[in-house]
Amino acid sequence: MKTIAAGTDWQLYARKALNGERLTMEEGLSVLEADDDEVLPILQAAYQVRKHFYGKKVKLNMIINAKSGLCPEDCGYCSQSIVSTAPIEKYALLDKETLLEGAREALARKAGTYCIVASGRGPTDKELDQVIEAVREIRATMPLKICACLGILKDSQAERLAEAGVHRYNHNLNTSRVNYPSITTTHTYDQRVETVEKVKAHGMSPCSGVIIGMGETNREIVEMAYALRDLDADSIPVNFLNAIPGTPLEQAGRTPPMKALKVLALFRFICPSKEIRVAGGREVNLRSLQPLSLYAANSIFVGDYLTTAGQDVSADHQIIEDLGFEIELNAL
Template sequence: MMMEQQLIGSKWEEMAQKALDGECLTLADGLSILEGEQEQLLPLLQAVFRVRQHFFGRKVKLNMLINAKSGLCPEDCGYCSQSIVSTASIPRYTLLDKTTLLAGAREAMARKAGTYCIVAAGRGPTDKELSQVVEAVREIRATMPLKICACLGLLKEEQAKRLADAGVHRYNHNLNTSPKYYPSITTTHTYEQRVHTVQTAKAHGLSPCSGVIIGMGETNEEIVEMAFALRELEADSIPINFLHAIHGTPLEDAGCIPPLQALKVLALFRLICPSREIRVAGGREHSLRSLQPLALYAANSLFVGDYLTTEGQDITADHQMIEDLGFEIERNAL
């Protein structure tokens, strides 16, 4: 038994070394992570932490988002409470005014977040909405040491340029799932359009942020393919969301990803995208539950506060979790 455990640990260490050497894992490697026995989890996290520590030390990046425009979305994304096919009981409002967006930025500072994410439901921003965001971003950047991430939907070339000129640091547009499975989740736009938006943002100097939602019915092989796709896309930041099924959405009956499986997913993305920011995002409290601290042995970033239409963990609990781990919150330079 001892020899078997040593062999398992050696296997994960070999994968970690491949990641540190710049080699990409194989599909078989990825599947072995996701399908490994429970007894293999701690040796896996130990190996993965070598990679996380090499690139990020013991620092943790905090991000806070504001739901800048809620509901009123014409897209049919099956996971989303704000989509046109959702009957979920959620707030619905047009884009928040500058005063409210600035108040959100101050709250991000109070929560020790380094990045403030302005998120608006919809297919893509109108010119008026973009101007509102640009105006708010200019004032935030002039008065607060925050990085700004915008998530406004499909993006045109000139819109990307305006955001970059205003001082937006990062643009988020998640791939969400694999190309093959995508039509099962959304039909009003394509996977290729999402890839194009990420590429457009990158071409105009915006740091590309793109991630996934785990637990929508995809296979393990498709999860590995998602990680490969984000590696190829060279996403700087990769939010890993775990589906928190919401009543009134097409995926309301989807089960919850168990904590141990969620940790394997985070380990997989760290080893396939070793130098990238891996962020524990929506659904972490729901899926990881009491094992949330272990997530930071693979991930180096997390959201604090509430999500778009679901509640997050209390901020004092997040700060305490990071302190108890002996980790340090990363702050932006003044």
């Protein structure tokens, strides 16, 4: 049953965020359980925080699926998992020229960050060599920030990626600690935390986020936001499950658009200064309300995701223009 939160001073939440104070669990739940009539006041308060730290800038990111399928992990949401029967394309790590072509496409789409993502538990030494070779050439020739997402890292691998010039490393927590065993059993929540800590220790910017819609409770959503605040993740992709036929979660329902907006506002209140990215599944969960997401979030992916399609890039550019916002370009 929803809490009817009419009359709640959402601007108080904005003031707490701007003062560096963390929302209480009860306050966090009040955002998620507010009546839908409260969504616009909630977003208006979240926008005060977003505007303070990011103005009207929107950061664009582009993903390349650098290695598809062939993954031994049993993540229930993923079409590339060993337990998935989804009919996806499967291939080994792309060669350097293809990765460079992807970087050039990212620039064409006005993305400031190029995300090299590879399926698997973690990279082999050979795969790491291939990624590093491409990263060095991209860094030498293009004004792009590079984010790598290659799975669980060893210390030596994190060190090599940092030395090669990788700006950011993504390793999502995905869900709450308590819900994690119901989603994945081949590795642990703590292993994900450890990888993010290694990334930080070697000087790369930590990127870690969540997937909403995998059976978690509202209390667990607040706990996820707390965990990422405590982890000091610089960039937080908030994904909304796009249930893929052939995966264990194929029957999961979609997150209602108004609920998705409340989630994004919650993350802005709890992690006020961080890049909040409305990420995978935004098109099928937020649908026509996608533009409103940018009053809380300040970042999006443009183009396709790993094995699912995004909307046309021109539509994303049009949303940003129509809102009176502007794309943030790198000053490298």
